[in-house]
Amino acid sequence: MAREKLSAVHVRQSPAGKYGDGGGLWLLKSGKDTGSWMLRVAVHGRLRHMGLGSIADVSLAEARVSAAKWRAVARDGRDPVQERERQRRDAARNLHLLEDVARDAFEARKAGLRGDGKAGRWYGPLENHVLPKLGKTPVADIDQILIRDTLRPIWKAKASTAEKAIQRLAIVMKHAAALGYAVDLQACAKAQALLGAQGHEVQNIPSLPWAEVPAFYASLNDGSATHLAIRFLILTGLRSAPVRLARLDHIEGDVLTVPADLMKGQKGKASDFRVPLSAETLEVIEEAKRQSRNGLLFASPRGLALSDMTLSRLMQRREMEARPHGFRSSLRVFLAEKGCPRDIGEMILAHSVMGKVEASYMRSDLLDIRRGWMDRWARFVTTGKDDAQADVPTTGQLIQMQAGAR
Structure with missing residues (x-):
């Protein structure tokens, strides 16, 4: 590996430009106080460029450790960019994200729904009002505060929809518990207590006398x-x-x-x-x-x-x-x-x-x-x-x- 050329002072004080540290590690400065790290490696004769983070978050020492890790992956003949993405996907699966558990809960229930749930009436309240905000959150992290903040905008404006959404979410949380995940089964009930009364009356569908x-x-x-x-x-x-x-x-x-x-x-x-x-x-x-x-x-x-x-x-x-x-x-x-x-x-x-x-x-x-x-x-x-x-x-x-x- 080429001799290291940078120091922490260079990282902080160098003006905009591109600076090499050796071994394919580069500092890309867009301004005196802003910049990022980039690793360049060859995989099967093909150059790959891999971002290693901002200088505000990753120090020079950390960048060198990270670069060494991914160079080792490249030496094994694996693409470090693809390997990092694979690891991210595996980590996400291990987190048991709400969107994954919700989908699994729906699959378990749809045989008992009209038309196997294809119309979306069961899954729709979750898909439209819960998962856009909480879908990437691990079920173990779902608490009453997150649920309250998610449903507050529609709690009174779309009372019926909000009620269905929180009912479906409670079913998903029970499904997560059945899978052995550590979840708060009272989170939805607590959220309802925090959200308060909806103050709406059930509206009957208008009919002719x-x-x-x-x-x-x-x-x-x-x-x-x-x-x-x-x-x-x-x-x-x-x-x-x-x-x-x-x-x-x-x-x-x-x-x-x-x-x-x-x-x-x-x-x-x-x-x-x-x-x-x-x-x-x-x-x-x-x-x-x-x-x-x-x-x-x-x-x-x-x-x-x-x-x-x-x-x-x-x-x-x-x-x-x-x-x-x-x-x-x-x-x-x-x-x-x-x-x-x-x-x-x-x-x-x-x-x-x-x-x-x-x-x-x-x-x-x-x-x-x-x-x-x-x-x-x-x-x-x-x-x-x-x-x-x-x-x-x-x-x-x-x-x-x-x-x-x-």
Whole structure:
């Protein structure tokens, strides 16, 4: 190695320029008080230039030690630049960064999420509001202060999103603990205490009063896939996804069978959800079949499923506050006011009202009972009049039918 030429005084006082210390170590001064270290080595006949840090952070002695280390790597035939990057990656893996643990936690849970979590609703709050700030932080270093500072900007402005983000983060921390990492399982709860009350009220999705539904239904008369899909949504009481993704092979006679993975909260459960189809609903289906594509009952001009926004925009363009999902509320209030038993009303909307033990004995989905109420709803929606003598069961008949189902 060439004789060392620099001294600590030279490093401090030399003006801007390039100064060699021997053995490929160079001092690059950009000004009297600023500069950096650079190592030049040959690897398999190819020159490589490697930064060793600023003179403000790395002394001459430290630079010489570092240069000697990386020259030894080059003598072994390895590229010191690539080797340093590999070591950095290994070190990051050993730190168990939050972004890596979060991804692993999501992979462990996604089989239980609708559509395997591809829509991003579970991972989205983390990806958008937590990981950009804390993703590169080791999980062992995550505390309530970091969480508080990360979520404070949205804690009240986007209360619902912030609440989901901190709930998902708590799940990730539990996952890290299960992996054997040293984490504070109370960090999220402590952060919530520091953030305080959100001061928001849950906002229900706007809906039309049930008495106004017939007039709106009648206005959906252009025969387009969008109009027909909203009609179908109103008549069946389904959420948007089962309607937009309904397929021709989901329909058999006067029954629609919705696969469990299209039903909110049904992923991984044993049974699909059967929907009785009224005469009006069957007419909507027949009209939709004439323009169905790729097996989809309601398809866009490109043959794809309609988007959720497509349905919402129709109501927005009409300057309505109500949204498609709100028709489930319209139907539920109608059923309640017309005397539909609570359990049947909830079953029509695919809400779970039974505990595990009760559900194990209730082995019927009461399709025929639900059909009577859905027929009554369809007659009201299409005529604006309610047939009070509709063939729907009384509470006594309901009890008898439930007993027979056990």
